[in-house]
Amino acid sequence: MIKKRVFSGIQPSGTVHIGNYIGALRNWALMQKDHDCLYCIVDLHAITVPQDPKDLRERILFTTATTLAAGIDPQQSILFVQSDVPEHAELAWLLNCVVYYGELTRMTQFKDKSTVRGEGTSAGLFTYPVLMAADILLYGAQAVPVGDDQRQHLELTRLIARRLEKDLPDWVVVPNAFIEKKGARVMGLDDPMAKMSKSAPSEYNYISLDDAPDLIRKKIRKAVTDSGTTIEFDEEKRPAVANLLTIYSSLTDRPVEEIVQQYAGKGYGDFKKDLAEVVVEGLAPIQKRIREFVSDPAQLQRILTEGAEKAGAIARPRMAAIKKGLGLGRP
Ligand code: AMP
Numbered sequence: 001m002i003k004k005r006v007f008s009g010i011q012p013s014g015t016v017h018i019g020n021y022i023g024a025l026r027n028w029a030l031m032q033k034d035h036d037c038l039y040c041i042v043d044l045h046a047i048t049v050p051q052d053p054k055d056l057r058e059r060i061l062f063t064t065a066t067t068l069a070a071g072i073d074p075q076q077s078i079l080f081v082q083s084d085v086p087e088h089a090e091l092a093w094l095l096n097c098v099v100y101y102g103e104l105t106r107m108t109q110f111k112d113k114s115t116v117r118g119e120g121t122s123a124g125l126f127t128y129p130v131l132m133a134a135d136i137l138l139y140g141a142q143a144v145p146v147g148d149d150q151r152q153h154l155e156l157t158r159l160i161a162r163r164l165e166k167d168l169p170d171w172v173v174v175p176n177a178f179i180e181k182k183g184a185r186v187m188g189l190d191d192p193m194a195k196m197s198k199s200a201p202s203e204y205n206y207i208s209l210d211d212a213p214d215l216i217r218k219k220i221r222k223a224v225t226d227s228g229t230t231i232e233f234d235e236e237k238r239p240a241v242a243n244l245l246t247i248y249s250s251l252t253d254r255p256v257e258e259i260v261q262q263y264a265g266k267g268y269g270d271f272k273k274d275l276a277e278v279v280v281e282g283l284a285p286i287q288k289r290i291r292e293f294v295s296d297p298a299q300l301q302r303i304l305t306e307g308a309e310k311a312g313a314i315a316r317p318r319m320a321a322i323k324k325g326l327g328l329g330r331p
């Protein structure tokens, strides 16, 4: 049986939070068994906004350690750094000439980020989704596990794929987004109307996978709740409690309804206290593995070198084929 190919990426921002874990990384790990998976630390995406070079290098290794700690097994999956495989940037140029300017102007993430950066908005931030399409199409991936915030980028990738398919039917694979119903959009602890994000102004917005137990407890204690008093799941009317229930349910693998029943007649205090322990215990094994991986940078380097070799071996012939298909180079 031929396994379906999976591709996904994570930015080397250093902090990996429970939104990343519940919305994406957990599914990456679960898909490894019966899929042919490539997972990528997307450093070329990171430089669409200013980075400190020394910091970036460190964060690439730390994000690798965190990804491994979250369950990515380099024996089963290919884990690599995007800039180690130059075909990503090369294909992105070709796709820049396939996508339309107007299509990129409609990307909501660009609108949000460029509003923040103003005059300092790089052209790379504008073509960010094209590089992402290149990541996916380069390997002919069929499924892309991501959080809900990447839905529009995946739609654009499919549009680019279909446009290319007319000339290159044998080369193109039109990918599907794999977005779970539950946990695809974990909201900020201090603001349940906006997604949990490491670029949030306050660190009380998120729980990082490497936060110490006491900090986790403090963050959950301070998490906003709604004006009600009961533990109910209603994303519209009670978004803050619904978000906490989602986190509880995802980390325990128990249905939300069961948790709601357990807290019938109890208040926010009891619920939050237990949730804090659920998170602390859920993250403990991951934290232990992060420490182990971080203490052995040579091993991380070995894993990434091997990953880049394996990814490159797939990318190079696919890149040669699309160049030929588009009539580039010499006959
Ligand atoms: P990033 O760190 O932006 O590269 O995101 C890595 C993965 O985490 C992507 O698949 C995102 O869609 C996912 N993700 C980021 N933030 C959240 C969130 N608040 N809830 C669920 N998934 C998220």
Ligand code: TRP
Pocket (backbone or CB within 6 Å): 007, 008, 009, 010, 011, 042, 045, 131, 132, 135, 136, 144, 145, 146, 150
């Ligand atoms: N843009 C994604 C994010 O910020 C990361 C990413 C880059 C990605 N390339 C990808 C995700 C390819 C899936 C497939 O979360």
